Amino acid sequence: MIEISQLSKRYGAKAAVEDVSFTARPGRVTGFLGPNGAGKSSTLRVLLGLDAASAGTALVNGMRYRDLRHPLRTVGALLEGAGPVPERRGVDHLTWIAQSNRIPPRRVREVLELVGLGEAARRRVRTYSLGMGQRLGLAAALLGEPEILVLDEPVNGLDPEGIRWIRRFLRDYAAAGRTVLLSSHLMTEMSGTADDVVVINRGRVVTHGSLAQVTAGHRSLEEAFFALTGDPMGPGW
């Protein structure tokens, strides 16, 4: 369970996130949606202990990330820009993370197969396509068999088959009783993946609830967003 409560994050005078509250529950895929610059990454960075909150809390199973006893076994995360060393082989990148977290080496092979990188395991990361890089990032997130997955824009760089694959994967992951929180600026993508949605715009939550609740009375999630904010769909979407 993830609980964000009255969270604010300022960078100097700039408010990136203001008074954001929502929960992501076990057994559900929760989509965290908003245009570029809405405050999604800032929220996730605080949740994962990479930045301090200016106010409010972001808790994982009732604790701050940095207080978790086994962080990698509790939360698996894929963040934008947190890539591996390009010269490293895929398998070595994962082995290094596994070793420093006391995860058995056999799990490295398992996650490589799970994300479809079994054949490419010994290739250097710099030779990977964008989509393969995303799969490697997901493999790293899965190493500790976490009960919670937090993914920032996981479909970026994936081809249509890759998008279908990750959608199915995340749905199955949540169906097994785990918590999945994923951010995206792609509304249509999210309507095929998420059970619950949290829509953020200009640092504030504009609506949250089940997909059905949020889209009720609208033809699509895009229309719901537009009706709620009055914002034209800018290039950020």
Ligand SMILES: Nc1ncnc2c1ncn2[C@@H]1O[C@H](COP(=O)(O)OP(=O)(O)OP(=O)(O)O)[C@@H](O)[C@H]1O
């Ligand atoms: N380190 C930082 N210093 C100053 N401003 C920042 C910093 N990080 C983010 N911001 C600003 O905070 C706001 C929210 O950014 P954030 O990256 O959280 O949005 P986002 O919804 O994740 O968008 P994107 O999908 O483009 O990453 C933006 O206006 C951004 O410019």
